Amino acid sequence: MIILGVIGRSDVDDAHDAAACLIRDGRLIAAMEQERVSRRRHAPGESPAAAIDCCLDIAGIEPDTIDAIAYGWLEDRLGDEAVEITPYIHCAAAHHGPILGNSRLANAAPLPPIHFVSHHAAHMAAAYYTSGFDHAAGLIVDGQGENDSITLFEGRNGYIRRLESYPVGYSLGLYYETAAAYCGLGWDAAGKLMGLAAYGHAEASPDFGYCPNTGRFRLPPELAATIDTEDAQIHVCNWQKRFNVANFPYTSGEAGHHFLHIHFAAEAQATLEAIALNLTCRLKRLTDAPNLLLGGGCALNCCMNSRLAREAGFDDIYAFPAANDAGAAVGAALALSYSLSDGVWTPPPRLVAPDLGVAYDEAAIASELEQQGMIGTPLGSEKLAEAAADLLARDAILMLFNGRDEFGPRALGRRSFVASPAKREITDRLNRIKGREIWRPIAPSILADEADKVLMEAAVPGLDRYMLGVATVRQSWRSCVPAVVHIDGTTRPHLVVETDEFYWSMIKAFYRRTGVPMVCNTSLNIRGEPIIHTPKQAIEMFLEQPDVDGLIVGQYLLTRDGLSTA
Incomplete structure (x- = not known):
C-alpha cells in the first residue's frame, strides 16, 4: 500500500x-x-x-x-x-x-x-514508528494542535493510546515563542531564545508550573481567567502583558537590545524545562514505560531534551528529527499505515538519518556548472574527502551540497556550511555569512566513536544523531574547539557515523590532519531563506558569498580558483 x-x-x-x-x-x-x-x-x-x-x-x-x-x-x-x-x-x-x-x-x-x-497523534506516530521502540511514553508539546497544546501518550505493541491532554491556555510553545518576541528576537525565534538563555541566570517562574501528582497547572491569575478560550492570540496577548509587568523597568525588547533580557530568557528556558520534566514524571507513573519519545515544536529545544534524558528516569529517549509541523505529514501517514495493518507487530528499525529528499545526479550538476562556464572532472568520494579536509585544516569555510535533501530543520552534513572549530573567529565568520546575531552558537558534527573524548556526558544517540541535544565540552578540549563552545561550556553535538558516507570520510580525514574529530556545521541557508534545495541555488550562493572558500556539489569541488580536477 x-x-x-x-x-x-x-x-x-x-x-x-x-x-x-x-x-x-x-x-x-x-x-x-x-x-x-x-x-x-x-x-x-x-x-x-x-x-x-x-x-x-x-x-x-x-x-x-x-x-x-x-x-x-x-x-x-x-x-x-x-x-x-x-x-x-x-x-x-x-x-x-x-x-x-x-x-x-x-x-x-x-x-x-x-x-x-489528530495533530498530536501524528507527532506521536512520527516518533513512535521511527524510534525502534516497542514500549514508550510520548510527550508532545507545541504551540497548538487542534485545541490541545500538550498531550501525553503511550505507544505499545504497535498501538498508540492518548492518556491526557491540556488545552491551548497551558501552551508551552506559545509561552516560549512569546518570550522570544518579548526579547526582541522576533516571532518564530525559539532557537534564538534558547541560545540567549545561556548568557543569563534564573530559576523557573514561580507563577507558571505543573504538578505531576495532580496533573494540574499553575498559572498567573490573568492567564487563568481566560484558560477556556481556544483563541491562541488571546493567550499570547496575556503573556505579553504579564512579561511587561514581571520585568519592570524593562519593556518588550527591540532588535539589538537582546542582552537586556538575558535573565528573563534564562527564566523562560528554566520554566520550560521544569514543566517538561514534571510532565515526564507523570508520564512515567502513568505508563512505567522504559523509553521516552518527544515530539512537537518544543522537542527542537535541545537543552530541554537533554535535561529530560538526564533526569526523567527513562532508559532511552528519542525525538523525531522533524519535530516541527512538517513532521506531522510523516506521522499522519505512518499512523494511517499502521492502523490499516493486520500483520504481526514488529518494531521497525530506528530512522538512521532523515535524508529523504531529492538527490541530483552528476549529469544534472555538471549541466548547472557548465551554464556558469565551469567544466571539471568529478573527483570521486575519496579524493573529494581528502581535498575538503585539506581546505578545512587551513581554516577554509566550505559549502556542502551532497546526497539527498534532509527532512526537518536541522542540517546534518548534506546541506551544510562546514569549517574547522579550532578558532573562535570561525564562529563570527559563519554568523556573518548567514546573517545571524554574532552571539549565536555554532554546533559541531563529531565522529561518534570519538565523542566521549570531547564531551563530558555520554552521547544520547536518540537525540545527538539529529542535533537535538546538548552536552558539556570537557575543559581540556574547550581551547581546542572554541568555535563550537557556547558561553556555558556546552555544545549541540551531531554524531556522525560511517553510514553518513562522504561526510564521515571527510571528518575522518580532517581528524587525521588535525587531531580534532569534528567540524563546525550549520545549515546551508542565509537569514530568512529556506535551506538550499538545488545545485543551481548552491552555485549561486557560493558566487554571491565571497567569505566562503569552497563548494562541494555532488562529486565536484569548486574553489575561488575554479573547479578542482586533481
Whole structure:
C-alpha cells in the first residue's frame, strides 16, 4: 500500500510548514518540505503541492498508484460525511483542492479519500514508528494542535493510546515563542531564545508550573481567567502583558537590545524545562514505560531534551528529527499505515538519518556548472574527502551540497556550511555569512566513536544523531574547539557515523590532519531563506558569498580558483 502524508493547505492563512511524504508498505521512502521548493520560509498559507510532486519523482511512482492520503490535522469542519477510523483518524472525501493544490495528484481520478489525523497523534506516530521502540511514553508539546497544546501518550505493541491532554491556555510553545518576541528576537525565534538563555541566570517562574501528582497547572491569575478560550492570540496577548509587568523597568525588547533580557530568557528556558520534566514524571507513573519519545515544536529545544534524558528516569529517549509541523505529514501517514495493518507487530528499525529528499545526479550538476562556464572532472568520494579536509585544516569555510535533501530543520552534513572549530573567529565568520546575531552558537558534527573524548556526558544517540541535544565540552578540549563552545561550556553535538558516507570520510580525514574529530556545521541557508534545495541555488550562493572558500556539489569541488580536477 502507498500512502501520501501531507500537512499544509492554501485556504488557511496561518497554516505553515507544509510538507509531504510517501509511505510504501509501512516504510518511509520520501519526504520533502514545501518551503525548499517554493523558497518561502515555512511556506505560510501554502498547500504542499510542490512537495507532493517531489515525492512522486523521488519514489518514481505515478499519482494514480497512491492508495490513501493522510493529513496531519483533524479538521473540525469535516461535517457529517466524515467516517471515524480510529479516535484519532477520520476519513472524508473532501478538502482535496486546498490540500493538493496544483500537484499532479490533483488531476488523478478518482482521488483517494483523505484521512485526517489528530495533530498530536501524528507527532506521536512520527516518533513512535521511527524510534525502534516497542514500549514508550510520548510527550508532545507545541504551540497548538487542534485545541490541545500538550498531550501525553503511550505507544505499545504497535498501538498508540492518548492518556491526557491540556488545552491551548497551558501552551508551552506559545509561552516560549512569546518570550522570544518579548526579547526582541522576533516571532518564530525559539532557537534564538534558547541560545540567549545561556548568557543569563534564573530559576523557573514561580507563577507558571505543573504538578505531576495532580496533573494540574499553575498559572498567573490573568492567564487563568481566560484558560477556556481556544483563541491562541488571546493567550499570547496575556503573556505579553504579564512579561511587561514581571520585568519592570524593562519593556518588550527591540532588535539589538537582546542582552537586556538575558535573565528573563534564562527564566523562560528554566520554566520550560521544569514543566517538561514534571510532565515526564507523570508520564512515567502513568505508563512505567522504559523509553521516552518527544515530539512537537518544543522537542527542537535541545537543552530541554537533554535535561529530560538526564533526569526523567527513562532508559532511552528519542525525538523525531522533524519535530516541527512538517513532521506531522510523516506521522499522519505512518499512523494511517499502521492502523490499516493486520500483520504481526514488529518494531521497525530506528530512522538512521532523515535524508529523504531529492538527490541530483552528476549529469544534472555538471549541466548547472557548465551554464556558469565551469567544466571539471568529478573527483570521486575519496579524493573529494581528502581535498575538503585539506581546505578545512587551513581554516577554509566550505559549502556542502551532497546526497539527498534532509527532512526537518536541522542540517546534518548534506546541506551544510562546514569549517574547522579550532578558532573562535570561525564562529563570527559563519554568523556573518548567514546573517545571524554574532552571539549565536555554532554546533559541531563529531565522529561518534570519538565523542566521549570531547564531551563530558555520554552521547544520547536518540537525540545527538539529529542535533537535538546538548552536552558539556570537557575543559581540556574547550581551547581546542572554541568555535563550537557556547558561553556555558556546552555544545549541540551531531554524531556522525560511517553510514553518513562522504561526510564521515571527510571528518575522518580532517581528524587525521588535525587531531580534532569534528567540524563546525550549520545549515546551508542565509537569514530568512529556506535551506538550499538545488545545485543551481548552491552555485549561486557560493558566487554571491565571497567569505566562503569552497563548494562541494555532488562529486565536484569548486574553489575561488575554479573547479578542482586533481
